[in-house]
Amino acid sequence: MTWFGKRISFRRLADRAIEFASTLAALTAAAIVLLILAFITIEAWPALRDPGPARFVTDRTWFPLSGQFGLLPMLTASVLTTIGAVLLAAPPGIASALWVRYWAPPSLAWFHRRAIAILAGTPSVVFGQWGLVVLAPLIAAWGGSGQSLLTAVIVLALMTLPTIALASDAALGSIDDELVRGGAALGLGRWGIASRVVLPAARSSLLAGILLAAARAVGETMAVLMVAGNVPNFPESLLAPVRTLTANMALEMGYASASHRSILFVSGLLLMVAVAIPYLLATIARPRSDHG
Amino acid sequence: MAERRSNFGRSNSRRVDRVAGVIVSVAALSIVALLGWVVVATLRAGLGEIDLPFLTTAPTRAGRGGGIGPLIVSTLLVLAIAMLAATPIALLAAIRLAERSRQDRPGAVVARSGLIVLAAVPSIVFGLFGNALFCQALGMGYSILAGGLTLGCMILPFMTVTAERALRDLPDDWRLGAAALGIGRLSYLWRIELPAAAPALGSALALGIGRSLAETAALLFTSGYVMRVPTSLFDSGRTLSVHVYDLAMNVPGGASRASATACVLIGLMVLIDGTVVASLARIGAGRSAPIRRDASRDRASRIGDRS
The missing domain is CATH 1.20.5 (Single alpha-helices involved in coiled-coils or other helix-helix interfaces)
Structure with a gap:
């Protein structure tokens, strides 16, 4: 014992x-x-x-050093760049997932997944540098300096693509094989199965993936900061420079003090809550297999 | 996959199928091509600038001249602190979360929601938080330590979730077998679970390393901009990614140096990732070779069952 x-x-x-x-x-x-x-x-x-939440909306401009604390122009820019990026990235992202699942030879599909997963790790400053050196001069040919809402949307869309492609891939993988077999038994072709069986069945998890990508895009800072031009005005056109909430924090935290610094933290709080809630919803809505 | 493909077939919508196939494959390939363009353009612009002095000397004239030697040191120090802080916590948390029998306890639910929300926090918000907590409240100032700890918080959820999946992928029978043989929780973990999961745990480490090296926004106001070689962990030190940003945006004529620094950053990511993954794969293969063979036999018999 x-x-x-x-x-x-x-x-x-x-x-x-x-x-x-x-x-x-x-x-x-x-x-x-x-x-x-x-x-x-x-x-x-x-x-x-002190200035109070109302002033963030009622002040038309952002000049924190002379007491103008309007956050709306930057909020607008954040929303516009995110929506634009997701609209650009979602169709090819989902198409790529369809290809990987239903068209690609297995070896190519494996290679494609690996390539996207690796490229997804590219640092955002690399995207920013590319946007600044390669993309901005191309956009500048249409007018403006090249650092604009449109440039930011395109760079952000590129950065969002891997997220949407990988999440859509997982979403398509989560649907019941029986559905696909049933579709084939009814004589549907690949496209018929993809468009009438697979996509409707995976709709909610595809949407969850897109929501996740949007949440990540809203929080992206460096690349947008480098290519958007950073003028805190409401954009008048696609070629006008904009400043997003995240870029504003990155630009001004270095020298901000007192109430100015405090407002930057307000926008951080706003961002955190705005991102965390859809993220929580989307992760719960996603199939158990790919976040467990 | 092969089984599913053979079910598609001779249908009267073949032409539609083919057109759709062309469209989706063009989409898929163009994604890789576009992202590849970004990386290749950076490599082409920067690789020519890199030589030994560039990697070893200190920058001069705000980075337009000289090299990036001190910044490589700062980057590795920040990375080391982030990994030292996050790895043990992530591994332990993963061990707890991978336990199948205790999924619905309130603690597990709280832990899981915490991980989800933490993964969602934008990196610039981590920067604000790190500045408020580490730099100011804890009095670390702009320092390597503050930057590393901020990154540690940031990568924790990603490492935890990846490590949890690695542990969960092991067959449940092993745990039952170990319990039947009277093997304790700790020896099971140390002798069987961790070695067998080592290669997959390596991908959790690689993920943390990749995210840490790539991060910029969380470091702007935590580890700072100073370009000297840090003499202690309480010194400010500029990382490579911050240097790329600063050269590209704030230094006229810094574009080519920014590309060169970005190339070194990408090279460092590939190098460290590759080393970690390869060495953990070897541990896994060396320490648990018989177990792994059993596992593959297991799988084979299961597939046999299904047919």
């Missing part, structure tokens, strides 16, 4: 320790989320009290 008992109890102790440590570690992410919310709210609080 003694020798045997000791071994057992040591093992029990070790097992308990690892259990405790791993539970604690699992809760760390949630703790960090609370910390982020707490610190950003604390820093944002002075601005929420």
Whole structure:
């Protein structure tokens, strides 16, 4: 009993320790989320009290140093670049997933997935640098400086493409094989199966993937900062320069102080809440197999 | 896949199929081509600028001259701190979350929602948070340590989820077998679970490394802009990605140097990723070779069952 008992109890102790440590570690992410919310709210609080939320909407312009705190132009720019990027990236992204699942030879499909997964890791400053050096001069031929809403939309669409392609691939993979077989048994061709069986069946998880991509696009900072031109006005055309909320934070945090700094934290809080809610919804809506 | 393909076939809508096939394959290939264009254009603009002095000397004239030696040091230090902070927590969290029997407890639900929200936070918000917590409240100032810890928070959810999937992919029978043999939780973890999952855990590490190296926005206001070689972890240090941004945007005539720095950044990502993945794959192969063979036999018999 003694020798045997000791071994057992040591093992029990070790097992308990690892259990405790791993539970604690699992809760760390949630703790960090609370910390982020707490610190950003604390820093944002002075601005929420003094100029107050109403001023962020009623002030028409953003000149924080002379007391103009309008966030609407930048909010508009964030929304426009995101919607534009997703509209551009969704059709080819979904088409690429269809190709991988139903047309490509298995070896090519494997290669394609790997290539997209690798290219998805390209740093955003590389996209920004490419947009600045290669794309902006091409856009400038149509007018303007080349650093514009349109340039930002195109660069952001490129960065969003891998996300949409990979998420759509997973969405198509999650539908029941029986449906596909049934479609084939009814004499549908590949396109018939893809358009009338697969796409409708995967609709909600495809939408969830697009929502995830949009959430990521709204938060993208560096590439947009480098190609959008950064003038905090409402854009009058596709070729006008814009400044997004994220770019504004990156540009002004370095020298902002007092209420100016506090307002940047307000926009950070706004961004975090605006992104986290759709993200949570989309992840819950996605099939269990690809986030588990 | 092969089975599914053979079910498509001689239908009267063959021509529609073929046209649709052309359209989707053009879409698929153009995605790779476009993204490839971005990388290749950067490589072509930058590779010519890179030589040994560029990699080893300090930058001069705001980066227009000299090299990027100190920035490589800063980048590796920030990366090391981020990985040291995030890896143990991510691994432990993954171990807990991969336990099938305890999915619905409130703790697991809270942990999972936390991971989802943390993964959603935009990197610039991590920058604000890191600045407020590490730089100001904890008094670290603009420093390598503050930048590394901020990145550690940022990559934690991605590493956790990938590691969890790696552990979950192991057959459930192993755990039951270990329990039947009276093997403790810790020895099972150390002798069987971790070695067998090592190659897949490597991809969690690689993901964390890739994200850390690529990140810029979270570092602008945490690790800062200083271009000297850092003498301690409390020094500010500029990473390669911040340097690319600064050269491209704020330094007239810095474009070619920005491309060259971007090339070094991409090269570093490929190099470190490759090393990590290869070495963990070797650990997996060396320490659990018999187990892996069993696993493949398992799979074979299951496929046999189905047919």
